[in-house]
Amino acid sequence: MIKCFGITFSIHPLFTIVLILSIATGYMMEALTLFSIVLIHELGHVAAIRVFGWRLKVVRLLPFGGVAEVEESGNVPAWEELVVAIAGPAQHIWMIGFAWGMKVCGVFDPAWWDYFIEANLMLGLFNLLPILPLDGGRMMQCAVSYFLPFHQTIRVSIALSLILSAVVVGVAIHEIAAGRIQLSIAVVGVFLLVSNWYAWRQVPFHFLRFLAVRGERGTTFIHAGTLAQPIVVAKHRTIEQILKLLKRERYHLVYVVNESGKIQGVLPEQRLLYAFFYEKKQGSAVSELFM
Structure with missing residues (x-):
């Protein structure tokens, strides 16, 4: 874990493996770029969390984004949680605009700016998928909580996340079988599937946290x-x-x-x-x- 400006950061082992493999295969610049994008994405969440005065425990960095763990669990307005979730993907908008401006002005290598823009698009759009713990999944859960009891909200959002995670894995397997290597997508899909399976088993705990506050x-x-x-x-x-x-x-x-x-x-x-x-x-x- 790394502590900076009062924020505790934790790099997930999966992200560490991705970074090491990238550097080992000669893609050090791409790996550092990916790390920077993920970090800025997560700092967007942190900024929103600080604005609302939430109690931040740790920020876990993942290959597709990150997870900001907070003390609050159901005792804050859903619209606040929605704003915090949106604050991450929103960072990709200004980063893409900045990269496009630098490319137009001829600053640095245009090919690198193209990669920077592509990486932002992929990470930003992927995070909007309605799968927990992605930002899209958190937005989906907030929306569902306005219509269903909280206990049912947890079950529905995790069940949907499990199904869509399996779809991601299935699509990746199909791409691999067709000769279009998408191993990274398969790994992330499996990670999301396992995470949501664990979350499903923890539904009683999540509900107790909700009742406690x-x-x-x-x-x-x-x-x-x-x-x-x-x-x-x-x-x-x-x-x-x-x-x-x-x-x-x-x-x-x-x-x-x-x-x-x-x-x-x-x-x-x-x-x-x-x-x-x-x-x-x-x-x-x-x-x-x-x-």
Whole structure:
């Protein structure tokens, strides 16, 4: 790990292998160019993170971009996360414009500027694919969170990422079989596939992180004033089942009804969170909170 300007950077082993192979095969300049582009891309994310005051843990550099790991998990507005995700690919726009200007002015070798522009286009467009942890995947997850409960948002976004990762691997294998070598794409596709398979197994952990900070988010909603979205459940539904219906961008009041449809009580979401974490009633029926 390298620490610079208060930011901890970590170079992923896959990126290290790519850089070493590039240098060993005589493509040192291309390798340094790729590293510089990825670094600037990630600094775009860092700048947005600093603007919003998020707590940055580490920046992991990958061959196709990077991953900025933060403390925040579902307790910030989705639009902030969307801006942070866009801030990375946005850097490729000015870099391409700069390279085109330098080429037109005849500064340095035009062939190198062509490579610089091509590398920016490839990295920028690849990062916009709706696959986690790519920026496009994070944008997709933010958009889905406006329509689906957060627990379902996690499952849907990771499932879609798994499918599209498999498609990337399949396309790369087809290209290799056709004699058009695309080994690098295959390696990245496998990396994304494995990453999302691991993320799928970690869905309960991601959901618990969301619930752990949900109380703070709910307090923010209340202080700012908000229209509550009702959740209507039968009295036998468990507290854990009801919490899986929480939406990221909504504050909820839970209406508990009996078999005849009569409302037995109304609970703010904080009451269920308290029962989940402090009273250890995850599997208890919500009706028990009235006893």
